[in-house]
Amino acid sequence: MYSIGELSRATGVKVPTIRYYEGIGLIEADERTEGNQRRYSRAGLDRLGFIRHARDLGLSLDAIRALVALDPANHHETHDIAETHLSDIRARIGRLRRLEAELMRIVEACDGGPGHDCNILEAFGDHRQCDHEH
Amino acid sequence: MYSIGELSRATGVKVPTIRYYEGIGLIEADERTEGNQRRYSRAGLDRLGFIRHARDLGLSLDAIRALVALDPANHHETHDIAETHLSDIRARIGRLRRLEAELMRIVEACDGGPGHDCNILEAFGDHRQCDHEH
DNA sequence: ATAATTCCTCTAGCGACTAGAGGTTCAAGA
């Protein structure tokens, strides 16, 4: 049996976060001591490790809740959740790439040299110089 | 002079958001009518447009606050803020690319076919299969 | 004059935590 602190060190999830997860019904302690302290089994540790990993992958707690509630035999849904998230990530990469291009344009609006004419602030404010919508 | 609704339509920033920006001291109405309604000048509109654009670029309100407080002649700092943000965005793209690779691995852990052995949930939970840290 | 629309302030909620107060329990050493 692990204490909450041991669980925290083993998974990398902070102690208050573990309690927060319990508060929203994502995990539960397997037992409590006489003095009301949480004790976790190996299964509890694995479950939290799973959640940690999924969070690192960027899934929302809601998506994770769906994931852990799944019948392990029913992997269609698991697949769906993973694929939905994959396309989300791809969309985000695309958006960030466009931002990157625009920021490069803005930074290049000024070469940083002294006594130089620089319109970087104007470039920041001006939508019309962008060739894409946002 | 523009009403808050006109400002909202012109910039694409929602009315409650404009009031929120005022609440945190980012903008101010140039005047109030007898009946206490906000009225904005063209300069106010431009300022909000600037903020909108910078938000779209992913800058935090704090970064924007720094940006609008700058002396326009001092473009070193402006440059710095833009470049810092640019490298932030590049780091985020890198991270998302790694997540993409891992999610692809996870999705491929199951071909979705019926009656097939699928370890997608295990793949989700298992850090050891990743070749990178997170 | 009336009706429709926009506006006002204020409070509370979202996700996913994080920080702190104030008090209790546990584990290890003397």
Add this chain to the structure above:
DNA sequence: TCTTGAACCTCTAGTCGCTAGAGGAATTAT
């Protein structure tokens, strides 16, 4: 066995960048 100190407990409130809603006042159009 006692004592210390670390770890634990619950509870509330704060973070960021909004968004939603209540309940009422002002403006605009007919």
